[in-house]
Structures are given as structure tokens and as C-alpha cells.
Amino acid sequence: xxxxxxxxxxxxxxxxxxxxxxxxxxxxxxxxxxxxxxxxxxxxxxxxxxxxxxxxxxxxxxxxxxxxxxxxxxxxxxxxxxxxxxxxxxxxxxxxxxxxxxxxxxxxxxxxxxxxxxxxxxxxxxxxxxxxxxxxxxxxxxxxxxxxxxxx
Amino acid sequence: xxxxxxxxxxxxxxxxxxxxxxxxxxxxxxxxxxxxxxxxxxxxxxxxxxxxxxxxxxxxxxxxxxxxxxxxxxxxxxxxxxxxxxxxxxxxxxxxxxxxxxxxxxxxxxxxxxxxxxxxxxxxxxxxxxxxxxxxxxxxxxxxxxxxxxxxxxxxxxxxxxxxxxxxxxxxxxxxxxxxxxxxxxxxxxxxxxxxxxxxxxxxxxxxxxxxxxxxxxxxxxxxxxxxxxxxxxxxxxxxxxxxxxxxxxxxxxxxxxxxxxxxxxxxxxxxxxxxxxxxxxxxxxxxxxxxxxxxxxxxxxxxxxxxxxxxxxxxxxxxxxxxxxxxxxxxxxxxxxxxxxxxxxxxxxxxxxxxxxxxxxxxxxxxxxxxxxxxxxxxxxxxxxxxxxxxxxxxxxxxxxxxxxxxxxxxxxxxxxxxxxxxxxxxxxxxxxxxxxxxxxxxxxxxxxxxxxxxxxxxxxxxxxxxxxxxxxxxxxxxxxxxxxxxxxxxxxxxxxxxxxxxxxxxxxxxxxxxxxxxxxxxxxxxxxxxxxxxxxxxxxxxxxxxxxxxxxxxxxxxxxxxxxxxxxxxxxxxxxxxxxxxxxxxxxxxxxxxxxxxxxxxxxxxxxxxxxxxxxxxxxxxxxxxxxxxxxxxxxxxxxxxxxxxxxxxxxxxxxxxxxxxxxxxxxxxxxxxxxxxxxxxxxxxxxxxxxxxxxxxxxxxxxxxxxxxxxxxxxxxxxxxxxxxxxxxxxxxxxxxxxxxxxxxxxxxxxxx
Numbered sequence: 001x002x003x004x005x006x007x008x009x010x011x012x013x014x015x016x017x018x019x020x021x022x023x024x025x026x027x028x029x030x031x032x033x034x035x036x037x038x039x040x041x042x043x044x045x046x047x048x049x050x051x052x053x054x055x056x057x058x059x060x061x062x063x064x065x066x067x068x069x070x071x072x073x074x075x076x077x078x079x080x081x082x083x084x085x086x087x088x089x090x091x092x093x094x095x096x097x098x099x100x101x102x103x104x105x106x107x108x109x110x111x112x113x114x115x116x117x118x119x120x121x122x123x124x125x126x127x128x129x130x131x132x133x134x135x136x137x138x139x140x141x142x143x144x145x146x147x148x149x150x151x152x
Numbered sequence: 153x154x155x156x157x158x159x160x161x162x163x164x165x166x167x168x169x170x171x172x173x174x175x176x177x178x179x180x181x182x183x184x185x186x187x188x189x190x191x192x193x194x195x196x197x198x199x200x201x202x203x204x205x206x207x208x209x210x211x212x213x214x215x216x217x218x219x220x221x222x223x224x225x226x227x228x229x230x231x232x233x234x235x236x237x238x239x240x241x242x243x244x245x246x247x248x249x250x251x252x253x254x255x256x257x258x259x260x261x262x263x264x265x266x267x268x269x270x271x272x273x274x275x276x277x278x279x280x281x282x283x284x285x286x287x288x289x290x291x292x293x294x295x296x297x298x299x300x301x302x303x304x305x306x307x308x309x310x311x312x313x314x315x316x317x318x319x320x321x322x323x324x325x326x327x328x329x330x331x332x333x334x335x336x337x338x339x340x341x342x343x344x345x346x347x348x349x350x351x352x353x354x355x356x357x358x359x360x361x362x363x364x365x366x367x368x369x370x371x372x373x374x375x376x377x378x379x380x381x382x383x384x385x386x387x388x389x390x391x392x393x394x395x396x397x398x399x400x401x402x403x404x405x406x407x408x409x410x411x412x413x414x415x416x417x418x419x420x421x422x423x424x425x426x427x428x429x430x431x432x433x434x435x436x437x438x439x440x441x442x443x444x445x446x447x448x449x450x451x452x453x454x455x456x457x458x459x460x461x462x463x464x465x466x467x468x469x470x471x472x473x474x475x476x477x478x479x480x481x482x483x484x485x486x487x488x489x490x491x492x493x494x495x496x497x498x499x500x501x502x503x504x505x506x507x508x509x510x511x512x513x514x515x516x517x518x519x520x521x522x523x524x525x526x527x528x529x530x531x532x533x534x535x536x537x538x539x540x541x542x543x544x545x546x547x548x549x550x551x552x553x554x555x556x557x558x559x560x561x562x563x564x565x566x567x568x569x570x571x572x573x574x575x576x577x578x579x580x581x582x583x584x585x586x587x588x589x590x591x592x593x594x595x596x597x598x599x600x601x602x603x604x605x606x607x608x609x610x611x612x613x614x615x616x617x618x619x620x621x622x623x624x625x626x627x628x629x630x631x632x633x634x635x636x637x638x639x640x641x642x643x644x645x646x647x648x649x650x651x652x653x654x655x656x657x658x659x660x661x662x663x664x665x666x667x668x669x670x671x672x673x674x675x676x677x678x679x680x681x682x683x684x685x686x687x688x689x690x691x692x693x694x695x696x697x698x699x700x701x702x703x704x705x706x707x708x709x710x711x712x713x714x715x716x717x718x719x720x721x722x723x724x725x726x727x728x729x730x731x732x733x734x735x736x737x738x739x740x741x742x743x744x745x746x747x748x749x750x751x752x753x754x755x756x757x758x759x760x761x762x763x764x765x766x767x768x769x770x771x772x773x774x775x776x777x778x779x780x781x782x783x784x785x786x787x788x789x790x791x792x793x794x795x796x797x798x799x800x801x802x803x804x805x806x807x808x809x810x811x812x813x814x815x816x817x818x819x820x821x822x823x824x825x826x827x828x829x830x831x832x833x834x835x836x837x838x839x840x841x842x843x844x845x846x847x848x849x850x851x852x853x854x855x856x857x858x859x860x861x862x863x864x865x866x867x868x869x870x871x872x873x874x875x876x877x878x879x880x881x882x883x884x885x886x887x888x889x890x891x892x893x894x895x896x897x898x899x900x901x902x903x904x905x906x907x908x
Contacts, residue, residue, distance in 0.1 A: 001408070017445075018408065018445070018446070020445075021445045022445065025443060025444050025445040028444070029383070029444050029445070030443070032377065033368075034370050034374075034377075035367070035368020035369070035370075036368070037372075037374075037536070037584075038374065038444075038537070038613075039535050039537075039841075040616045040840055040841045041615065041840075042616075042840055042841070042842060044840065044842050045535070047535060074368070075366075075367065076367070076368050078367075082363055082366060082367040087367065090362070090366045091366060094358045094359055094362065094808065094811065095811075096230075096359060096361075096362060096365045096366070097230035097232070097811060097812070097815055098229055098230030098534075098536075098583060098585045099365035099371070099582065099584070100534075100535040100536045100585060101535050102365050102366060103366075103368045106366060121854070124849070125849045125850040126850065128849040129849050130848075131849070132535070132841065132848060133535075134533055134535045134585050134587075134819075134846065135230050135585060135815045135819075136814065136816070136817070136818025136819045136822065136847070137811065137814070137815055137818075138818055138847075138849050138852035139814055139852060139853065139855065139856050140811065140814065141849070142849070
């Protein structure tokens with residue numbers, strides 16, 4: 001066990017955990033930030049996507065020991081009121097079915113638009129390819145990413 | 153036409169108040185409010201909070217300010233019932249949708265009836281009941297207003313949550329008479345609106361849980377929060393055909409954060425399993441600890457010995473009909489399954505339908521075509537792995553988690569925990585997918601047993617590997633089709649023989665039965681110890697695709713356009729049907745084909761675009777798809793466009809319904825192209841998404857158009873029907889693109905590969 005001070009969603013959190021613990025479980029079990037989802041544990045599905053210094057990162061493969069003082073943003077901290085342009089676009093297009101993967105999809109999309117405000121269809125597909133949606137809402141996700149891009 | 157409904161035919165308890173919901177008085181039961189940080193509650197939202205709720209019936213409470221909470225009776229797994237079912241109540245209540253809040257109802261089948269998500273039956277079975285609930289509440293509000301005003305109730309009209317005394321123009325809000333309405337007797341009979349009067353139904357409403365989903369609020373079983381809850385994971389045999397022999401917990405127990413390690417037996421000795429108690433692994437080794445990561449690590453340190461089991465049997469109760477389930481011993485493999493399927497296909501099957509004289513018709517035919525098809529086992533792979541929360545004490549059990557069919561598991565839970573069923577409380581959380589898998593919720597029993605043993609609240613969580621290797625899978629199927637044409641290229645005989653491991657997929661009375669004079673359907677089954685169960689459109693998910701791929705080849709042999717050929721057959725089924733048990737309405741099946749033909753501009757050739765069509769009827773709904781495949785710069789085929797036509801009667805929530813069809817098409821393309829679970833020595837050769845391929849963004853259709861047949865027929869289901877015919881339309885388009893037919897799913901396994 002070791003103690004860590006983590007900067008998550010703009011606030012410092014003290015956590016005591018084994019150094020090998022993935023951030024996914026630190027967020028979910030230690031901090032009750034359960035918007036970040038477990039899907040595969042091997043960085044294949046993207047349900048656990050968070051931002052590490054603004055870059056979309058799979059929390060299931062990111063150990064707590066490797067975070068240091070880098071800033072983490074989770075779905076809970078993407079916006080104060082749930083009104084980030086990507087979240088608004090998701091609601092406007094009414095993307096979700098079961099909804100389980102959508103926090104990860106939104107985090108990947110938000111990181112993409114930060115770096116590339118006007119992505120092509122192909123760039124959207126490539127950036128989002130690591131995020132599985134078992135309900136098959138891909139066409140709506142792409143529509144929502146484009147809507148968010150146009151409204152930014 | 154409006155309809156008179158006698159409420160006694162619909163189960164009177166639904167119209168009474170549910171004592172388990174705190175009726176009347178001050179209730180602050182908004183789950184979304186509780187889950188928000190204070191700063192996220194806007195002033196407008198607080199202004200909307202009623203100070204007092206008045207419960208009108210088990211589905212509905214109205215605040216003094218006119219806001220209503222409507223309870224959704226059926227579990228939600230993404231099909232949208234939490235929005236569409238309250239729409240039915242709100243329509244007849246005559247309230248503005250903006251004033252409606254939605255909560256999941258508690259599980260209580262005595263009050264809420266069929267609280268089951270499966271078989272695409274939700275809207276179909278709730279259509280009358282939920283509208284009648286709304287109409288009955290509206291009638292009670294009108295009567296309360298009539299008493300207050302001292303006027304005849306017939307002089308009062310309603311709209312958007314306001315009662316108007318028509319002669320004087322006086323108005324009262326629903327909230328102002330809600331308290332008095334609680335004392336009005338439930339009406340014996342109410343009048344329901346005609347479709348022309350609908351204001352909410354057939355007008356798209358957004359997912360009522362959308363905001364919670366996009367902000368990451370806790371809503372799924374795996375997110376369930378409970379003070380002092382421990383985490384549990386369970387080890388099951390690594391292969392079908394094995395069972396627990398012994399285990400050494402010493403090392404696992406010594407790991408940090410571990411509370412206990414022990415064995416559980418899922419079913420009580422004298423418990424009579426029902427047909428949803430499918431479960432290959434009923435003896436598990438459980439690790440309980442303080443956090444998920446610690447438990448995952450300790451589970452790896454378990455030293456467990458497994459051993460093969462011999463053939464055994466158990467009795468299953470299917471709605472009172474008892475039958476024996478035989479479980480063969482042995483470690484099975486996909487190679488052996490394929491050999492067995494070929495062997496079974498070569499032998500005569502059990503004839504389940506025969507019209508005319510197919511033997512003579514085939515003998516005398518001008519042309520005969522025969523083709524065989526297979527598909528693999530599929531894992532459901534719900535994005536939220538199986539999990540359940542349980543807190544079991546001597547006084548009773550509180551369970552919460554994702555499940556499609558609480559009614560089918562509560563008996564098993566009660567028996568396993570040694571509690572009377574009324575002491576078992578099950579909360580239905582939002583599900584991260586279901587697809588049939590969560591109709592088999594043995595994991596809820598497991599959670600209960602673990603909580604009982606450690607005497608603490610516990611959340612049982614399956615890892616992805618546990619989820620994929622402890623499945624209730626889509627079976628592996630095989631079908632051989634034969635068709636005979638006369639010298640004028642008319643279809644004169646049709647023969648299907650289909651079977652599977654371990655169940656047959658056949659529907660003997662489905663199209664083209666009824667459209668061919670000489671018809672025969674045969675089936676066979678070969679038993680297995682691999683557990684199988686419902687998977688989105690069971691059996692149809694194979695039969696639709698292969699039947700529609702075969703008909704495409706028959707049309708080609710006959711030199712006919714694939715849509716015209718099908719419409720010719722359907723014309724015969726309409727005007728001069730063969731047999732009496734045909735399970736589809738030929739005019740509605742023709743209707744979706746005609747709609748998809750028109751909407752897709754079928755018949756116009758586009759350079760580099762390869763088209764395929766398919767149509768199918770299942771789960772009371774009709775679906776037709778046209779799929780366009782193009783070849784990318786890498787030479788790989790990709791679905792560019794899909795056009796879909798559906799006839800599900802009245803469409804309750806059109807945009808959400810379109811979403812469901814889009815998802816069904818993506819799922820169909822994904823499973824036909826990539827899906828597959830294979831076995832060696834009883835073990836699945838895939839246990840996570842690095843080996844089990846799920847369709848991704850870059851492989852999904854680029855555009856999907858959904859069209860609905862407009863009619864006023866009572867609505868039927870949409871969760872399953874769009875899915876099965878996709879495989880056929882895709883196979884037919886790929887044939888045009890690749891110049892060869894694909895007979896075995898997944899299509900990427902075909903040689904030489906169609907995808908580089």
C-alpha cells in the first residue's frame with residue numbers, strides 16, 4: 001500500500017492503494033467516481049476512457065503509481081452542468097441505448113475535438129475505433145461528434 | 153376509433169395504490185436529484201419539485217404543482233421502455249410530457265404483471281394496460297374536479313394537465329385536485345383515445361435517462377453503492393464438461409484486503425429448476441474482499457482442482473410441464489461439432505411440416521439447387537459484465553442489479569437463501585445491455601449466497617473473462633436448403649432441414665411455407681454440455697439470414713429480380729396460401745419489401761456499389777433491409793449504406809425506434825462478419841475483446857435510413873425484428889461485391905479472406 005495525492009477533476013484526492021492498482025478501480029472503488037466503466041480490463045473496449053493531461057487514456061491499464069501529478073478528468077468532471085458541447089450533442093442526437101459505453105465514447109470524442117476541432121469522417125472513425133458500443137450506436141455517435149464540432 | 157376498456161380485465165391491483173411506494177405525503181424520491189451534487193440542481197428544477205405527492209395508482213403520482221412521476225414497470229436494457237412506456241400513460245392522462253418524471257417501478261409482479269424484458273413483447277403487452285392506467289387516473293381527476301365545481305363530469309375536458317369546465321371556462325391544474333382524486337373510486341370502465349387523437353404517442357421523445365447517461369451518474373448494477381459493501385468474484389470451471397473437485401485457499405486468503413474464500417452451491421438440493429435456470433457451473437469458489445482489484449489479484453492465487461463429470465440429468469419445470477434435461481459429459485470442440493453437424497445433415501431429420509408431394513416435385517423439376525449454411529456459437533458480450541448486489545440477513549434479502557426476468561429467478565433466490573419469496577426484495581437497475589443473457593440471472597443467486605455466508609452486503613462482479621466463458625450462448629446451427637424450379641422458372645418445391653448444437657433453429661410455418669405447393673421442413677438436434685439460451689431473436693438470428701441468402705440464389709437461378717421473386721411468392725401466399733398454420737401476414741411482409749424497394753431506389757445501378765436485400769418476419773414485426781457494400785481503398789468490403797423498412801404497427805417513439813433499428817443493423821453486420829465463439833477441449837478459445845471480435849466504428853455502416861410503414865395497427869416489438877434479416881442482406885451484397893457466395897458465419901473466416 002502507498003499513499004497518493006491525485007488531481008482529479010480539478011481537486012486533490014488522497015488515496016491509499018497498492019501501486020499496481022489501475023486508475024479505473026481507484027476511481028470506482030476508492031473515490032466513488034463510477035461514471036468510468038469497466039468493460040474488459042485490457043484496453044480493448046474504451047469503456048474506461050478518461051483524460052490524462054487532456055489525452056484520452058484507458059484507465060484500466062493506467063496504474064495509480066504512474067499518474068504522479070498529471071491532471072485527470074473523468075466524465076463527472078468534463079463539465080459542471082453536463083453541458084460540454086459533446087454531451088449536449090449526445091443528448092440532441094439521442095445517441096444512447098443501454099448507455100454503458102457512452103461515458104467512454106464521450107471522453108474519447110471530447111479529447112479528439114480538443115486536438116482536432118473539425119475531424120473528417122475517417123478521422124472520427126479512427127479516433128473512436130477503440131471504443132466498442134455493443135448496442136451499435138456508431139452512426140449516431142458519428143453524427144453527434146460532427147454536431148459537437150460544428151457547435152464549438 | 154376510441155375504445156372502451158373494462159379495467160377488471162387488466163388486473164385491478166395496478167389501479168390501486170402500491171403500499172411499497174410511499175403514497176401521499178411528502179416524498180423526495182427523485183433518484184436524479186439525489187445523485188446530483190447540490191450545485192447541479194438548478195433553481196428551475198427546485199421550483200418544479202412538488203412539496204407533496206398524491207399517489208393515484210401504482211404507476212402514477214401527481215405533485216400539488218402538477219408534476220407527475222410515472223413508474224416504468226419493465227426493466228430497461230437500452231430498448232427505451234423507460235421513455236416509451238411512460239409515454240403510453242402520459243398520453244391517456246393528458247399531461248404535458250415536460251411535466252413528467254420517470255422512475256423504475258419496484259419489482260412486484262402481483263401489481264405490475266409481466267415485468268420482463270425479452271421477446272420484443274414489452275410495448276405489445278403493455279399497450280392497453282398502461283394507456284388504461286393513464287385514462288383511469290384522468291377520469292378520477294375529472295371526477296374530483298366535478299365534485300369541487302359541483303358540475304357534471306361530462307362538462308369537463310382535459311389537456312396538458314389542466315381540467316377545464318367547458319361551459320364556464322373555469323380551470324384547475326391536475327395538482328390542485330390530485331389530493332381529492334385519491335378518494336375517488338377507480339372507474340370500472342374508461343374510454344381510450346383513437347390514434348388520431350394522440351399527442352405524445354408517435355411524437356419522438358428523448359431518452360428520459362439521457363442526461364444521467366452522458367454525465368456518468370450511477371445507474372447500473374455494477375455502480376450500486378451501499379454502505380460497507382464488500383466485493384466478490386467467483387472462479388468457475390475453465391471448460392464445459394468440468395466441475396469443481398477441490399481447492400486450496402491458503403494463498404488467496406493471505407492476500408491484502410481479502411475477507412474470505414469459500415465454496416458455494418448455487419441451487420438448494422430440493423429446488424426444482426425452471427427453464428431459465430440454465431447454468432453449467434453450479435459449484436463455484438468465491439473470493440470476497442474490500443476492493444475489486446484486491447479480489448481480482450487474490451482470485452489469481454486460488455489453487456483449484458477441476459474434474460470431468462459424467463452424463464447427468466435434472467428436471468426442469470416449464471410453466472408446470474416437467475421435462476428432463478440431459479447433460480452429456482465430455483470436453484467438446486468446434487471441429488467435432490462441425491463433423492457432427494455434417495453427419496446429422498446427411499441423415500433424414502424429423503419432419504415438422506409437409507405440404508403437397510415434395511419428393512415427386514424435386515424428381516420432376518427442371519432445375520434443383522441445394523445449399524448448406526452454418527453459424528457459430530455467439531457470446532452476448534453485454535458491455536456491463538454480469539454482476540449483482542445482495543444484502544442478506546436473517547430477516548430477508550435485498551438484491552439489486554441487472555436482470556431481464558426477476559419473476560423467473562426470485563423462486564430460485566428464495567429457495568437457495570432459505571427465505572420465503574416475500575422476504576426477497578429485488579431492485580431492477582438499468583442494464584448495460586442484455587440481448588437475452590440477463591434472462592438467466594444465476595449470478596443474483598450467487599450474490600445472495602455470498603452475502604449470506606459473509607453476513608455483509610456484497611457486490612458480486614464478473615470479470616470480462618468470467619462473463620465470456622460462463623455464458624448462456626447462441627447455439628451453433630446448420631441448415632440445408634433445396635429448391636426446385638419448373639421449366640418456366642416457377643418455384644415448385646422447397647425443402648429445409650436444419651438443426652443445431654444443441655437445439656434446432658427451425659420455424660416450420662414461416663415464409664416461404666404457405667407460398668410453395670410442395671414444401672417440407674425437417675429438424676434435428678445434437679446434445680451438448682455447453683449452455684445455450686436466448687440471444688437477440690433466438691433461432692431467427694440464423695434462419696432469417698440463411699433463408700434470405702438462399703432465396704437470393706434461387707431468384708438468380710430463376711433469372712428473376714430478388715424483390716420481384718419474393719413478391720411473387722408472397723402474392724401466392726396472400727391469394728392462394730398453402731396450409732393453414734402460416735405464422736406471418738403475407739401482405740405485411742410484402743409491404744416492407746415494397747417500402748424498402750421504393751426508399752432505396754432498388755433497380756438503379758451505381759458504379760462500385762453492390763446491393764443485397766432481405767426481408768423477414770419475427771416477434772410479430774416485419775423487417776426488410778437493402779444493404780449497399782462498397783470496396784474501400786484497402787480492397788476490403790464495407791457497408792456504405794443500409795435502408796430499412798419496418799412494420800411494427802403504431803410507432804410509439806419514432807426516433808428511439810429508429811435508433812433501435814440502426815443498432816440492430818450494426819449488430820447484424822457485426823455478428824455476421826466477425827462474431828464467433830469456438831471451443832477446444834471444452835474451453836472457449838475467446839475470453840476477452842482481444843480475441844472475440846466485436847464490430848467497431850470503422851466497420852459499421854456509414855449511413856442507415858429507417859422507414860416505418862404507417863398504419864394504425866396495435867404496436868408490436870422492435871428490439872429483435874430488425875436484427876435477423878441483416879445477415880441475409882449483407883451476404884447477398886457481399887456476393888455481388890466478391891463474386892462468390894458466403895455460406896458460413898462469420899464471413900471473415902471464409903477462404904480466401906474477403907477482408908485483408
